[in-house]
Amino acid sequence: MKKLIGDPRAVVDEAVRGVAAAHPDLLRVSLDPVYIVRADAPVSGKVGLVSGGGSGHEPLHGGFVGPGMLDGAVPGAVFTSPTPDPIVAATKAVDGGAGVLHIVKNYTGDVLNFETAAELAEAEGVRVKAVVVDDDVAVKDSLYTAGRRGVAGTVLVERLAGAAAERGDDLDAVAAIAERVNSRTRSMGVALTAPVVPHVGTPSFDIGDDAIEIGIGIHGEPGRERIPLEPVDAIVDRLLGAVIEDLPFESGDRVLLLVNGMGGTPLIELYIAFRRAAEVLAERGLELTRSLVGNYVTSLEMQGMSITLLQLDDELVELWDAPVQTVALRWGR
Amino acid sequence: MKKLIGDPRAVVDEAVRGVAAAHPDLLRVSLDPVYIVRADAPVSGKVGLVSGGGSGHEPLHGGFVGPGMLDGAVPGAVFTSPTPDPIVAATKAVDGGAGVLHIVKNYTGDVLNFETAAELAEAEGVRVKAVVVDDDVAVKDSLYTAGRRGVAGTVLVERLAGAAAERGDDLDAVAAIAERVNSRTRSMGVALTAPVVPHVGTPSFDIGDDAIEIGIGIHGEPGRERIPLEPVDAIVDRLLGAVIEDLPFESGDRVLLLVNGMGGTPLIELYIAFRRAAEVLAERGLELTRSLVGNYVTSLEMQGMSITLLQLDDELVELWDAPVQTVALRWGR
Numbered sequence: 001m002k003k004l005i006g007d008p009r010a011v012v013d014e015a016v017r018g019v020a021a022a023h024p025d026l027l028r029v030s031l032d033p034v035y036i037v038r039a040d041a042p043v044s045g046k047v048g049l050v051s052g053g054g055s056g057h058e059p060l061h062g063g064f065v066g067p068g069m070l071d072g073a074v075p076g077a078v079f080t081s082p083t084p085d086p087i088v089a090a091t092k093a094v095d096g097g098a099g100v101l102h103i104v105k106n107y108t109g110d111v112l113n114f115e116t117a118a119e120l121a122e123a124e125g126v127r128v129k130a131v132v133v134d135d136d137v138a139v140k141d142s143l144y145t146a147g148r149r150g151v152a153g154t155v156l157v158e159r160l161a162g163a164a165a166e167r168g169d170d171l172d173a174v175a176a177i178a179e180r181v182n183s184r185t186r187s188m189g190v191a192l193t194a195p196v197v198p199h200v201g202t203p204s205f206d207i208g209d210d211a212i213e214i215g216i217g218i219h220g221e222p223g224r225e226r227i228p229l230e231p232v233d234a235i236v237d238r239l240l241g242a243v244i245e246d247l248p249f250e251s252g253d254r255v256l257l258l259v260n261g262m263g264g265t266p267l268i269e270l271y272i273a274f275r276r277a278a279e280v281l282a283e284r285g286l287e288l289t290r291s292l293v294g295n296y297v298t299s300l301e302m303q304g305m306s307i308t309l310l311q312l313d314d315e316l317v318e319l320w321d322a323p324v325q326t327v328a329l330r331w332g333r
Numbered sequence: 334m335k336k337l338i339g340d341p342r343a344v345v346d347e348a349v350r351g352v353a354a355a356h357p358d359l360l361r362v363s364l365d366p367v368y369i370v371r372a373d374a375p376v377s378g379k380v381g382l383v384s385g386g387g388s389g390h391e392p393l394h395g396g397f398v399g400p401g402m403l404d405g406a407v408p409g410a411v412f413t414s415p416t417p418d419p420i421v422a423a424t425k426a427v428d429g430g431a432g433v434l435h436i437v438k439n440y441t442g443d444v445l446n447f448e449t450a451a452e453l454a455e456a457e458g459v460r461v462k463a464v465v466v467d468d469d470v471a472v473k474d475s476l477y478t479a480g481r482r483g484v485a486g487t488v489l490v491e492r493l494a495g496a497a498a499e500r501g502d503d504l505d506a507v508a509a510i511a512e513r514v515n516s517r518t519r520s521m522g523v524a525l526t527a528p529v530v531p532h533v534g535t536p537s538f539d540i541g542d543d544a545i546e547i548g549i550g551i552h553g554e555p556g557r558e559r560i561p562l563e564p565v566d567a568i569v570d571r572l573l574g575a576v577i578e579d580l581p582f583e584s585g586d587r588v589l590l591l592v593n594g595m596g597g598t599p600l601i602e603l604y605i606a607f608r609r610a611a612e613v614l615a616e617r618g619l620e621l622t623r624s625l626v627g628n629y630v631t632s633l634e635m636q637g638m639s640i641t642l643l644q645l646d647d648e649l650v651e652l653w654d655a656p657v658q659t660v661a662l663r664w665g666r
Contacts (some may be wrong), residue, residue: 002525004602004638006564011605018604021611022624024641058600068448078601192335209335233338264597266413266633267391269337271351272344278354291355295628300599305337331492 001201003301008198012225018060021303023327026066030093033086041094041231046148047165047174048094052087053110054079056195057218060154060297063328069162070103070326071215077082078197078300079219084276087117091126099127099171103158103178106134127302133176134186134304135187136309137246138215138223149217152260152297152308153185159329163319177319181310184241186243189223189306190235191216193264195299214238218262218299220320232269236276239307249309251285256292260310265296265305268293273305283294289319296328334534336634345388345408352395357661359399360486365425366419369395370405374427380498380507381427382406384436385420385493386443388553393487393630396661402495403436403659411530411633412552414442420450423583424459432460432504436491439467441638445595460513462504464511466490468520468641470579471548471556482550485593485641495653512650514643521572522556522639524549526597528632537624547571551632552594553596565602569609574638576663577617582642584618587627589653591641593616596615596631603627606638623653629661 006010011233012034019036020029028039035052042048051061052074061073071094076082091100097282100121104114105116111132118128135153142149168171169177194203207213212235215223249255259274261267281288289312297306311314324330338344345367352369353362361372376379385407394406404427409415424433433454444465451461453559459651468486475482494511502510524546527536537553540546545557545568548556583587592607594600607626614621622645630639643649657663 002545002562002636004523004525004565004568004606006566006605010517011601013610015601015604018606018608018611018626021621022604022626049398055601056599056651058604063600118528159334190337190338212335229335232337234341237335249629254543263599264634264636266389266596266631267628268348268388268633269395271355271391272339273337273350273351275347275351278351288354293355295600298599300601301597303335303597303634331658 001196003122003198005198011198012077030089035074035090036065036084037090037093038066041071042096044096045098046096047098047169047171048096048098048100049103049162049165050074050090050094050100052082053105054081056300057297059269064155064326066326068166068322068324069329070158075291077255080168081107081113084113084117084120084199087114089118090123091117091121091128095126101161101171101174101178102130104127104132104159105280106132106147107144107149107152108146121177124194124265125136127171131157131175131182133182135182135185137186138188142217143221144219151187151189151218152258152306153187155296156185156256156310158180160316160319164321166322184311185308186246187214187306187308188242189240189262189304190214190239191220191262192305193303195220195302197318216304218297220299220302232273236273236307237280240277240280243307243309246313249286249311254289255281256279256286256290256310257288258310260297260308261295262302262304262307263295263299264303265303267294270305279306289317334529336531338531344531345410349408359660362412363422366422368405368407368419368423369398370423370426371399374404375429378428379429380433380502381429381503382436382498383407383423383427383433385415385436388413389633390630392661394534396490397491399659401499401657402410402662402664403491405471407575408482408653412597414440414446415444415454417450420447421453424461424568425457426452428643431565434494434504434507435461435463436494437463437465438487439480440482441455450538454573460504463506464490464508464515466515468515468518470519470575471518471521475550477552484520484522484539484551485591485639486520487639488629489518489589489643490514492657493649496655499655508572517644519576520641520642521575522549522595522637523547523568523572524553524595524637526636528635529552549637550632553635566609569606569640570613573610573613576640577644580618582643582644587620587622587645588614589623589643589645590614590621593623593630593639594628595635595637597634597636600627600645603638610640622650
């Protein structure tokens with residue numbers, strides 16, 4: 001194992017200390033229990049948004065905490081769900097009196113622990129709703145999940161629900177936006193290499209020098225099939241074809257296209273893939289209306305990417321364009 | 334070679350097509366010759382800033398084109414200087430009548446080609462000045478360079494000179510800011526693995542499973558020494574120690590700390606390194622005033638990082654905090 005780390009068991013603790021040192025203007029970090037909230041939390045009268053999950057997917061979720069997106073993020077150990085305690089603590093820390101929305105990727109551990117945390121927080125008087133993100137079209141049921149997995153589409157749910165909360169929507173309305181975004185979002189990924197979990201020390205799976213895994217999960221869970229390495233255009237056609245046919249997206253739809261790096265793939269390759277994806281959208285009559293390219297939901301140093309499409313409408317475009325100020329995603333003037 | 338590419342000779346062309354498809358709101362892309370300028374270029378009366386160099390370091394430089402930073406970027410082939418022609422074309426495309434500053438990383442090919450381009454542009458009536466960035470303390474003279482190499486500090490020069498141009502400074506003043514930033518910036522890097530240049534197809538150098546290269550260049554050029562893999566704290570101490578002693582940075586200085594990923598290292602590791610770097614600054618009495626963590630100047634999929642320190646003053650802090658709207662760096666409200 002070749003990593004820039006010290007004690008493999010301390011990576012999350014040491015990383016959140018780094019986050020605290022780097023971003024005191026944007027973030028406030030609790031070390032025991034571990035969670036991250038926006039510096040001005042709780043925002044009185046605003047619905048709070050909390051997400052979380054195993055670490056190793058950075059910048060998800062801590063990089064998306066700030067005005068216009070999440071109020072709090074709860075990192076578990078690497079590829080391991082956070083326990084209910086820190087979720088409860090983060091939920092209480094961001095409750096400004098208007099309730100809290102939990103945004104949960106569909107993994108069995110995450111769903112159970114967020115459910116328990118919601119019950120505990122409600123017992124303390126915080127109104128909580130939850131939306132479960134399940135955008136991955138690759139497989140139904142998998143190693144850690146009943147139903148479809150939640151993958152890179154989570155960023156879009158966090159962003160658009162966050163914008164809705166920021167404009168003053170109430171808890172039911174913010175939850176409805178999150179559900180709408182999830183229902184209109186589809187993703188699929190590919191891996192060229194395997195990630196190495198620090199406290200394990202060896203690659204999460206074996207893959208030959210010439211093979212790729214189509215439909216990989218963000219923890220390296222098996223996908224649809226293992227095939228020989230292909231030119232990128234053929235890979236994009238596979239991923240995007242499956243995504244388009246699933247919803248289905250239809251000619252005339254306006255879409256947001258996210259080409260997401262899995263961690264170890266250079267940005268230049270993501271743009272090469274984006275080029276082909278944009279061509280495919282044009283061929284299918286889909287209107288490329290908003291774009292995002294980069295490492296947003298990663299799997300440690302895994303090489304690969306995922307492609308996500310969101311079917312937009314006027315309101316979602318307006319929410320997308322609203323100001324956002326997080327470490328990993330920001331715009332607006 | 335395992336990459337998300339098609340024809341290895343087409344990677345730059347295909348990537349800039351992807352950039353054009355993804356960011357039409359921010360960028361305008363020329364395919365022949367290849368260069369990228371901000372969508373509203375030229376900005377009348379504003380000094381134009383152009384940088385460039387070999388591809389494979391993304392988001393440098395195209396990701397830093399936009400208001401508050403560069404006006405134009407010229408990508409060469411992977412790890413290969415752009416020829417004078419596209420540099421001249423980009424220079425003319427961003428000239429709003431106030432002259433153009435070239436920001437050049439200190440590599441022999443870049444320096445020569447930017448010099449030739451400056452002469453050609455001046456012959457066509459564009460006033461051009463150049464600043465050469467040479468922030469790498471690791472080695473004096475190297476494989477492709479006379480004197481010190483220009484590495485991640487380039488981002489700081491581009492950002493702060495860009496902010497000066499945006500506020501209306503004239504060409505001499507913008508060049509003076511760029512020189513001041515360069516003179517106060519020092520960097521050093523480490524590699525855990527080697528990058529693979531697409532049209533070569535094999536790793537740029539051999540490094541054992543347990544060795545790291547201290548003082549690596551951004552093309553994988555040799556550094557100071559090859560040593561056995563160490564815990565991250567020891568590596569940070571080596572890099573930051575060399576950086577601090579070089580200027581030297583002294584107790585009481587306010588500094589900007591950039592922990593830059595080389596491409597293949599997960600963000601969680603960069604934050605672990607940042608934590609230790611912040612501790613070292615505190616021990617030395619240096620005031621951590623501004624921070625940047627992420628992949629800004631990369632070497633394809635190389636695993637590793639660099640650490641950069643900039644000695645700040647009131648004016649540089651003000652310029653750093655001014656609005657900036659590029660693909661890879663943006664803030665301000």
